[in-house]
Amino acid sequence: MTGPDPAVARVRTAVRDDLADLAPEDLVLVACSGGADSLALAAATAFVAPRLGLRAGAVVVDHGLAPTSAAVTDSTAGQCRALGLDPVLTIRVTVAAGGLEGRAREARHAAFDDAVACTGAVAVLLAHTSDDQAETVLLRLARGSGARSLAGIAPRRGVLRRPLLAVRRETLRQACRAQDLTWWEDPGNAVDGPATTRDGDALPRSAVRHRVLPALAAAVGADPVTALTRTAELLRRDADLLDELAAEVGARAAASGALRVEVLATAHAALLPRVLRAWLIAAGAPAGDVGSQHLESVAALVTGWRGQIGVDVPGGLRVVRRDGVLAVAPLTRSPRSR
Numbered sequence: 001m002t003g004p005d006p007a008v009a010r011v012r013t014a015v016r017d018d019l020a021d022l023a024p025e026d027l028v029l030v031a032c033s034g035g036a037d038s039l040a041l042a043a044a045t046a047f048v049a050p051r052l053g054l055r056a057g058a059v060v061v062d063h064g065l066a067p068t069s070a071a072v073t074d075s076t077a078g079q080c081r082a083l084g085l086d087p088v089l090t091i092r093v094t095v096a097a098g099g100l101e102g103r104a105r106e107a108r109h110a111a112f113d114d115a116v117a118c119t120g121a122v123a124v125l126l127a128h129t130s131d132d133q134a135e136t137v138l139l140r141l142a143r144g145s146g147a148r149s150l151a152g153i154a155p156r157r158g159v160l161r162r163p164l165l166a167v168r169r170e171t172l173r174q175a176c177r178a179q180d181l182t183w184w185e186d187p188g189n190a191v192d193g194p195a196t197t198r199d200g201d202a203l204p205r206s207a208v209r210h211r212v213l214p215a216l217a218a219a220v221g222a223d224p225v226t227a228l229t230r231t232a233e234l235l236r237r238d239a240d241l242l243d244e245l246a247a248e249v250g251a252r253a254a255a256s257g258a259l260r261v262e263v264l265a266t267a268h269a270a271l272l273p274r275v276l277r278a279w280l281i282a283a284g285a286p287a288g289d290v291g292s293q294h295l296e297s298v299a300a301l302v303t304g305w306r307g308q309i310g311v312d313v314p315g316g317l318r319v320v321r322r323d324g325v326l327a328v329a330p331l332t333r334s335p336r337s338r
Contacts, residue, residue: 005178007171011044011164015125016052018163019045024053027121030085031112032058034076034184037127040172041164043179045125046083058085059115059124061108062092065100072184079181089115101205102288109160116159128153128162131169134228135208138216146273146292148239152232168225246274257283258325264302272299280313283328289314301326 003009019028030045032038042058049056058080062073073090080088091114093107112124133152140149155162164172176183216224249271253263259279267275273295280298281287290313297311301321310320312331319328 005175007174008044008178010167010171011040011175012048014163014167015041015044015048018125018161019048019052019054019123022052022054022122025055026123027055027057027119028123028125029089029112029115029119029121030056030058030080030125031108031127032060032076032080033186034060034072034079035127035186036173036176036181036183037129037164037169039076039079039181039183040175041125041127042080042085043083043175043181046085050084056085057087057089057119057121059089059091059112061111062090063095063104063107064092065095065104076184087119089118091115106288112160121159123159123161126160126162127164127172129164129167129169129172130229131209131225133165133232134213134225135205137228137232138208138212139204144292147235147242148274150232151236151239152229154236165229242270243274246271246278250275250278255325258327261302261305261321261324261326264326272302279326280315280317280319280328283315283317285313285315285317298326 004012022028028045028049030038030042032042045056058077060073060077060080062069064070066072070092073092077088077090091111093111095107096103115121116124136152137150140152143149153162153165155165173183175181213224246267249263249267250259253259253267253275259275264272264275273292276295276298277290280290280294294311294313298313298319301308301311301319305321308321310318312318313328316331317328318331319326321327
C-alpha cells in the first residue's frame with residue numbers, strides 16, 4: 001500500500017504536531033480563504049483532527065473587497081463542508097479605509113474572535129507559510145523595526161496557531177494538486193497583479209513576493225527564504241529574553257499604575273522601550289498604534305528630562321513626569337508636570 005503524496009504527508013505532520021497538546025473533543029477552526037495555503041491546511045486538519053480525537057470546523061471571512069467575494073466565500077465554505085469540517089461559519093466584515101492590508105487583518109481577526117465566542121473553539125489555525133514569514137521579515141526590516149518585530153509572525157498568539165510556518169508555499173500547492181483540490185487565486189497575489197488597490201492603497205507584500213525576493217535570490221545566488229525564516233526564529237528567542245528582562249524592570253518600577261523614574265533610569269537602552277510599551281498598552285494605548293516615535297518621546301522624559309509638559313500617545317492619553325514618576329492619564333485631564 002502506498003502512502004499519501006509527500007506534500008500531503010508533510011502538511012498533515014505539521015498539523016498533527018501542532019495539535020498534539022489539545023484535549024479530546026476540543027474544537028479547532030481552520031481560517032480558510034479558499035486559497036491554496038488555507039485549503040491545504042483545511043484538508044490536513046479534516047484528516048488529522050478526528051485521529052487525535054478532536055473536532056474540526058472552519059471559519060470563512062468575506063472581506064467584501066471584490067465583486068466576487070460573496071461567491072468565493074460560498075464556494076470555499078462548500079469545499080470545507082465537503083472535506084468533513086463542521087461547523088463551517090461564514091462571516092462578512094467591513095474593512096475600514098486606509099492601510100488595506102492592516103485594516104483587513106484587523107477585521108479578519110475580529111471575526112475570528114466572534115467565531116471562537118460563538119463555537120467555543122480552543123484554537124483558530126492560520127495558513128501562514130515560511131514564504132509568508134520571509135516576506136514579513138523583509139517588510140519590517142524596510143520599515144526600521146526592532147528585534148521583536150523582525151521576529152516575524154508568531155507561531156502562536158492567544159487562540160491563533162500557525163502550524164505551517166516551516167512549510168513552503170509550493171508544498172501546499174502540491175498538496176492541493178495531489179488531493180484534486182481547486183483553489184482560488186487572489187488577483188492581488190498574481191505576478192503581474194496591481195501594486196495598489198482601486199482606492200490607491202499600496203500592496204507591499206505582493207511587491208516583496210514577486211519583485212524583491214526574486215531579486216534578492218538572484219543577487220545572493222540562493223533562495224533567501226530559509227535564511228530569513230531562520231533569522232526570524234533567532235530574533236524571536238532574543239526578543240523573548242529581552243521581554244522577560246523588561247518585565248522584571250517594569251515590576252520593580254511599578255508604583256500604583258505609574259513608573260518610578262529612578263528605576264527606569266537604570267534600565268538598559270534595549271529594555272526601556274519594552275517597559276514603556278507594555279505599560280502604555282496596559283494603560284489603554286492601542287498596541288498596533290504605539291510606534292517607536294512614541295516610545296522615544298516617552299523615554300526622553302526619563303533620559304532627557306528638561307521639564308517637558310508631557311507626551312501625547314495613541315488612545316487619547318498623555319504621559320507626564322511628576323514627583324519622580326511617569327504617569328499616564330486621558331488628555332482631558334492633562335495634569336501639570338512639575
